Amino acid sequence: MKRICQRPESLTDVQMHYCPGCTHGIIHRLVAEALDELGIREDAIGIASVGCSVFAYNYFNCDMQQAAHGRAPAVATGIKRVLPDRVVFTYQGDGDLASIGVAEIVHAAARGESITVIFVNNAIYGMTSGQMAPTTLLGQKTTTTPRGRTVQDNGYPIRMSELLATLDGTAYIERVSTHDPRHVLQAGRAIKKAFAAQLHGKGFALVEVLSTCSVNWGMSPQEALDWLRDNMVPYYPLGVYKDASVKEGEAHD
Amino acid sequence: MAKVLMKGNEALAEAAIRAGCRAFYGYPITPQNEVPNYMARHLPERGGVYLQAESEVAAINMVYGAAGAGVRVMTSSSSPGLSLKMEGISYIAAAELPCVIVNVMRCGPGLGGIHPSQGDYFQAVKGGGHGDYRLLVLAPGSVQEMADLTFEAFDLADKWRNPVMILADGLLGQMMEPVEFGDKEPQVVEKPWATTGARGRKPNIINTLDIVPESLEKRNYALAEKYGRMGEAETRWQEYKTADADLIVTAYGTSARVARSAVDMARKEGLRVGLIRPISLWPFPQAPFALLADGLRQFLVVEMSMGQMVEDVRLAVNGRGSVHFYNRLGGMVPTPRDVLAEIRKVLGGGGGQ
Ligand SMILES: Cc1ncc(C[n+]2csc(CCOP(=O)(O)OP(=O)(O)O)c2C)c(N)n1
Numbered sequence: 001m002k003r004i005c006q007r008p009e010s011l012t013d014v015q016m017h018y019c020p021g022c023t024h025g026i027i028h029r030l031v032a033e034a035l036d037e038l039g040i041r042e043d044a045i046g047i048a049s050v051g052c053s054v055f056a057y058n059y060f061n062c063d064m065q066q067a068a069h070g071r072a073p074a075v076a077t078g079i080k081r082v083l084p085d086r087v088v089f090t091y092q093g094d095g096d097l098a099s100i101g102v103a104e105i106v107h108a109a110a111r112g113e114s115i116t117v118i119f120v121n122n123a124i125y126g127m128t129s130g131q132m133a134p135t136t137l138l139g140q141k142t143t144t145t146p147r148g149r150t151v152q153d154n155g156y157p158i159r160m161s162e163l164l165a166t167l168d169g170t171a172y173i174e175r176v177s178t179h180d181p182r183h184v185l186q187a188g189r190a191i192k193k194a195f196a197a198q199l200h201g202k203g204f205a206l207v208e209v210l211s212t213c214s215v216n217w218g219m220s221p222q223e224a225l226d227w228l229r230d231n232m233v234p235y236y237p238l239g240v241y242k243d244a245s246v247k248e249g250e251a252h253d
Numbered sequence: 254m255a256k257v258l259m260k261g262n263e264a265l266a267e268a269a270i271r272a273g274c275r276a277f278y279g280y281p282i283t284p285q286n287e288v289p290n291y292m293a294r295h296l297p298e299r300g301g302v303y304l305q306a307e308s309e310v311a312a313i314n315m316v317y318g319a320a321g322a323g324v325r326v327m328t329s330s331s332s333p334g335l336s337l338k339m340e341g342i343s344y345i346a347a348a349e350l351p352c353v354i355v356n357v358m359r360c361g362p363g364l365g366g367i368h369p370s371q372g373d374y375f376q377a378v379k380g381g382g383h384g385d386y387r388l389l390v391l392a393p394g395s396v397q398e399m400a401d402l403t404f405e406a407f408d409l410a411d412k413w414r415n416p417v418m419i420l421a422d423g424l425l426g427q428m429m430e431p432v433e434f435g436d437k438e439p440q441v442v443e444k445p446w447a448t449t450g451a452r453g454r455k456p457n458i459i460n461t462l463d464i465v466p467e468s469l470e471k472r473n474y475a476l477a478e479k480y481g482r483m484g485e486a487e488t489r490w491q492e493y494k495t496a497d498a499d500l501i502v503t504a505y506g507t508s509a510r511v512a513r514s515a516v517d518m519a520r521k522e523g524l525r526v527g528l529i530r531p532i533s534l535w536p537f538p539q540a541p542f543a544l545l546a547d548g549l550r551q552f553l554v555v556e557m558s559m560g561q562m563v564e565d566v567r568l569a570v571n572g573r574g575s576v577h578f579y580n581r582l583g584g585m586v587p588t589p590r591d592v593l594a595e596i597r598k599v600l601g602g603g604g605g606q
């Protein structure tokens with residue numbers, strides 16, 4: 001009998017701790033599939049960050065380092081510079097990457113560090129019980145914006161992909177979503193491209209994955225997916241923001 | 254090999270390269286700038302990586318990454334920069350990663366000044382970052398020791414899988430003295446735990462998180478046990494004319510150079526004075542104090558701080574002798590005459606605290 005679906009070799013056979021409806025598990029699988037398909041599991045060194053995905057070192061079946069909050073791009077830089085022929089990636093949430101770790105991500109991108117960044121944007125701090133994140137939408141209720149985020153108190157949500165795409169050091173930047181199977185497949189393609197960019201020595205690659213947090217958003221998993229589609233996608237438009245592998249004027253999806 | 258005249262900071266950097274340091278991540282700050290400058294000039298041509306980080310926070314986390322990847326790595330800074338590195342240092346100690354961290358102390362608190370100080374003793378030997386951990390802290394007293402202790406620091410870091418700190422000060426970093434490097438070869442250490450890509454083996458994980466108290470307690474006890482063994486094996490100090498001394502002056506680094514001159518001046522006056530110079534600040538050399546503190550001798554601690562090492566001296570003397578204290582602050586360096594005056598005062602009577 002032909003097997004058509006199985007656990008990627010790059011995922012361990014361990015039950016994940018994520019809440020029902022959380023998309024971290026899906027995104028882990030996409031990363032693992034990319035490592036398998038490119039045949040780089042044994043060359044990969046992953047950096048787990050601080051957030052709900054902190055235990056990623058238990059789930060990826062490759063060498064892993066766990067980094068302090070926001071510092072994953074610096075840790076990745078430290079490794080990649082001394083092991084330039086290995087594949088180094090970080091897996092970070094929006095609090096980690098877009099708040100406490102802004103300096104590290106911006107400078108890793110500006111230097112054109114040859115690393116791959118998986119940036120999971122769920123518009124909230126999941127791990128610490130649902131506080132406002134730098135990507136929390138205006139009007140969105142969180143435990144620290146109980147009446148909804150306002151411009152007056154908290155300013156505007158940050159669009160990291162657009163911001164980082166302005167830096168010359170970035171080679172590949174795409175924003176994708178996980179709200180339906182078609183978009184999940186597109187997310188998988190983007191993640192594979194972001195690893196391929198590193199393999200081809202193009203420079204810094206980042207995929208921003210829009211993600212849900214149904215528990216802290218106070219919704220059912222399906223409501224959360226719909227909310228992502230109807231509220232996050234309009235503010236965080238999907239698409240490729242930088243692709244240095246494509247020459248000026250060439251069409252790409 | 255012939256002696257060469259070098260600045261302390263440069264001798265330290267050269268010794269690091271000779272010790273097999275293959276990556277340096279730093280950020281500019283006076284008075285340690287000669288370290289990154291030297292590394293930027295020489296490390297790449299000798300097979301290593303030099304990178305100027307965006308901050309001390311990033312630099313120490315780059316060190317975490319490279320140390321985890323199994324290479325000999327160093328970072329260097331001065332006091333305000335060390336405050337920023339404390340988060341990363343706690344993680345490195347917790348993950349038991351070997352690396353060398355240099356602090357060429359300047360005076361504080363705050364931005365303070367760029368002149369020499371010894372105000373970071375507590376930060377270096379009592380923690381500094383969060384949680385229970387220890388660094389091996391070595392305090393050079395000359396340009397030659399800036400080189401020798403730095404070379405050795407890499408071997409010690411690998412031996413104990415622990416960060417080693419070189420605690421120098423602006424004067425030692427800036428002054429020039431003849432230095433000899435010898436032809437010692439660095440040890441080559443296997444690191445089967447390093448994250449180098451799981452080629453034909455099970456994945457390696459470098460991690461400091463453990464949310465199960467029973468399990469984390471075990472890990473903490475294992476660290477404590479290691480620190481205990483380090484304490485027994487790595488204590489270093491130098492004694493000078495202590496055998497017949499009525500008064501033991503104690504100082505490290507720049508203060509010890511001054512104190513030694515004062516001891517010589519006092520001896521010329523017929524005063525029986527000696528010196529204990531701690532070289533390892535953690536582990537602190539308790540033994541010579543325990544031996545010499547017989548209830549008759551007095552002690553005088555000289556520091557360029559408000560009084561930090563003096564607390565460890567008091568613990569070591571443990572009530573068996575008066576412990577006096579003399580200091581200068583703000584980048585002022587005590588002179589041998591100042592210390593001699595203090596020695597006369599103590600020996601001329603007047604109890605200590
Ligand atoms: C220095 C530091 N500050 C704060 C924390 C507490 N903390 C743990 S996870 C987290 C938020 C992570 O949020 P995000 O990156 O959005 O990831 P998510 O949990 O949503 O997946 C915070 C603030 C910490 N561990 N370290």
